[in-house]
Amino acid sequence: MSNMIYEEEYSIYDKLARYKKDCQINGPVGWVRAFLNDKLVVDKPNLVVAQGREFVAIKTFEVIETSSGTNRPDYSNYKISHFGIGKGGSSVVDNEVTLLGPKVCDNSLYDPIALSDNGTYLTEPNGTEYVLKAITNGGSIYLEQGGLCNPDYYTKVKCTCTVVSGEPTMLSAGESIKIDEAALYFTDGTNAKMFSHICFTPKWKEKESEFVLIWYILY
Numbered sequence: 001m002s003n004m005i006y007e008e009e010y011s012i013y014d015k016l017a018r019y020k021k022d023c024q025i026n027g028p029v030g031w032v033r034a035f036l037n038d039k040l041v042v043d044k045p046n047l048v049v050a051q052g053r054e055f056v057a058i059k060t061f062e063v064i065e066t067s068s069g070t071n072r073p074d075y076s077n078y079k080i081s082h083f084g085i086g087k088g089g090s091s092v093v094d095n096e097v098t099l100l101g102p103k104v105c106d107n108s109l110y111d112p113i114a115l116s117d118n119g120t121y122l123t124e125p126n127g128t129e130y131v132l133k134a135i136t137n138g139g140s141i142y143l144e145q146g147g148l149c150n151p152d153y154y155t156k157v158k159c160t161c162t163v164v165s166g167e168p169t170m171l172s173a174g175e176s177i178k179i180d181e182a183a184l185y186f187t188d189g190t191n192a193k194m195f196s197h198i199c200f201t202p203k204w205k206e207k208e209s210e211f212v213l214i215w216y217i218l219y
Helices: 007-023 050-061
Strands: 029-036 039-048 079-086 090-093 096-099 140-144 156-163 176-187 192-206 211-218
Touching: 007 029, 007 039, 007 211, 029 192, 039 050, 050 176, 050 192, 079 156, 079 211, 090 192, 096 192, 156 176, 176 211, 192 211
Parallel strands: none
Antiparallel strands: 029 039, 029 211, 039 192, 079 176, 090 096, 140 156, 156 211, 176 192
């Protein structure tokens, strides 16, 4: 599922297209499916946060000055390139799960999980080290043009993010960790900013298991 969009996945893009039309959204919208050892455990929309929408606007026009004359961050050298997971996206009381987000003004995972002490893993915006993993480190990014131009033309992007067996590296053999949130980030190779965020019912990943997040983005 890494290097193409399968026929059954077009229903996800159909949902996103209807959502864009119904809500009159001009910017990107997204959906996430997550698999724990090949079992589908998450299948729901995610939120492109305010910072992510601003990133798209700035990249589109490469403008960093607003109408009020104030300067905005220069994201011209940034691209969506990393992802992270966390364990602060929900609360459980008497077996009842309450999702704590996502919220449009989020710019950080609520409780990031460090995946490795590998120096190639970036620091999460809240300051937690070794959280953000490159999407292409075990995953992939695939873009499909919308075909013939018509009123329903969209560009589809699918990225596969993999938390492999052995991650998080601080876990002991057989030990597990709760995962109930994830995010995509745009980075300049060093600094990272949140693009989109999702919270879901807690899942438990053992050190030896594999957790795969597939993000579908419709432009």
